[in-house]
Amino acid sequence: MYKVVMNYPDGTKEDDGEVFETEQEARAHGLEQCSNSVAGGEVLHVSNPGDYPLREEDDDVDFDVIEVDEDGGAPAGNARLYRNGRVSETPTS
Numbered sequence: 001m002y003k004v005v006m007n008y009p010d011g012t013k014e015d016d017g018e019v020f021e022t023e024q025e026a027r028a029h030g031l032e033q034c035s036n037s038v039a040g041g042e043v044l045h046v047s048n049p050g051d052y053p054l055r056e057e058d059d060d061v062d063f064d065v066i067e068v069d070e071d072g073g074a075p076a077g078n079a080r081l082y083r084n085g086r087v088s089e090t091p092t093s
Contacts, residue, residue, distance in 0.1 A: 001019050001067070001070060002023050002025070002067055003017075003019055003066050004016070004029050004064070004065055005063060005064040005066060006061060006062075006063050007063060008061055009055070009060070009061065019068065023065055033063065034060075034063065037061045038061070041055050
């Protein structure tokens with residue numbers, strides 16, 4: 001079982017509580033959330049550019065895929081950090 005934790009440029013982390021059977025399903029969900037975040041930022045910019053400037057390239061949203069126990073609770077100890085859809089780190093804890 002796997003969960004996705006979104007990591008935003010301002011340091012905010014978000015876990016929407018969804019649990020996935022496979023790492024691939026979790027990764028697809030994370031990629032979709034990243035895409036939605038970018039699209040939302042673009043819509044806000046078009047509606048009011050003064051208050052919502054376009055993101056810089058280094059402001060990318062990324063996500064962690066975390067292996068969790070059967071209840072979707074405690075992490076099983078494995079996490080992968082994805083940046084732009086590719087594994088960028090595999091933390092040891």
